[in-house]
Amino acid sequence: MNKFFKKLICVSFIFFYFFKIEQVESIVPYYYFPTKNNLEREGLSIGKNAYQLLYFGQFEQGLNLAKLAVKINNTDEKLWLILSEAQLVNNLYKNALISLNKAQKINPKNSETYILQSNIYLKISKLQNAKTALKTALRIESNNYKAIFQLGNILLMENNYAEAIKLFDKSVKIKPDFWQAINNQGLAYFEKNNINLSIKLFEKAISIEDNAEPLLGLASCLRMKDIKLALQLAKKALNKDPNYVNYDYRKEQLWGEKLQASTEILLQNDQLQTDVILAKSKINASS
Incomplete structure (x- = not known):
């Protein structure tokens, strides 16, 4: 009797066990394991979303998404490039350089990785490293107007105005509507005391993009010639981007000492x- 009950209990347990498994299998679907192509597409999709967040100034959220995109697919240099940009805007310069190194190992022929690398080196004041990165980019793509422009910016920082102007001119020949290069030619010519040519270049930049920088640059040029127009332009510039009221901010935009001095005098005008x-209050409110 004892043995019979033991057998009965054992059989019941086995039956119950298999019955429960069948129940579970009938309720829970099989797991779907995504293919490599699906993972790559998902990584790219997340990477694009990360880039959009960076574009709209949501830097921390963009960084988190970029990290996730790379975890999903770590074989695409574009995702490492996005992660590096996210790290750059979050001031994680060392991490950004590591990410770029990963991208360059995957594809050493992508000129964009070297341009971004130069931007990071500029942030940490390593001009020679930045130059080397840009020259590498130009060996890969000789007509990359962004690399030419950035190399011109470094020469502008070094007060080598003549060579900087040549590079800005070269980048504009490749991309005629590149107003930033036209604007920076205006910056360089002002330091060379060619105010009339600076005026023409700032006006040309404004005709392409009604941006605060050439507006204030033109205002500073016109300070001694047409104060009424200069004041109008300065008001418009500060309304568009209040950061240009700040000396240090303009310095970051590579404004030379002569243009800075003229701008400071203009900004002291009673009517401004x-x-x-x-x-200044807008800057304080946003910081």
Whole structure:
């Protein structure tokens, strides 16, 4: 009797065990394991979303998404490039350089990775490293106007105005609507005391893009020639981008000492004080 009950209990347990498994299998679907192509597509999709967040100034969220994209697919240099940009805007310069190194190992012929590398080196004041990165980019793609422009910026920082102007001119010949290069030619010519040519270049840049930088640059040029127009342009510039009220910010944009001095005098004009105060308050509110 004892043995019979033991056998009965054992059989019941086995039956119950298999019955439960069948129940579970009938309820829970089989796991789907994504293919390599699906993972690559998912990584790229997340990478694009990360880039959009960076574009709209959501730097921390963009960084988190970029990290996730690379975890999903670590064989695409574009995703490492996006991660590096996210790290750059979050001031993680060392990490950004490591990410770029990963991208360059995957594809050493992508000129964009070397241009971004130069930007990072500029952030940490390593001009020679930045130059080397740009020259590598130009060996890969000799007509890359962004690399030519950035090399011109480094020469502008070194006060080598004549050579900087040549490079800015070369980049504009490749991309005629590249207003940033036209604007920076204006910056360089002002330091060379060619104010009339600076005026023409700032006006040309404005005709392409009604941006605060050439607007204020032109205002500073016109300070001694047409103060009424200069004040109008300065008001418009500060309204568009209040950061240009700040000396250090303009220096970051590579404004030379002569243009800085002229701008400081202009911003001290009594008729601009309301605009200057408002611009400074906007900067303080956003910081």
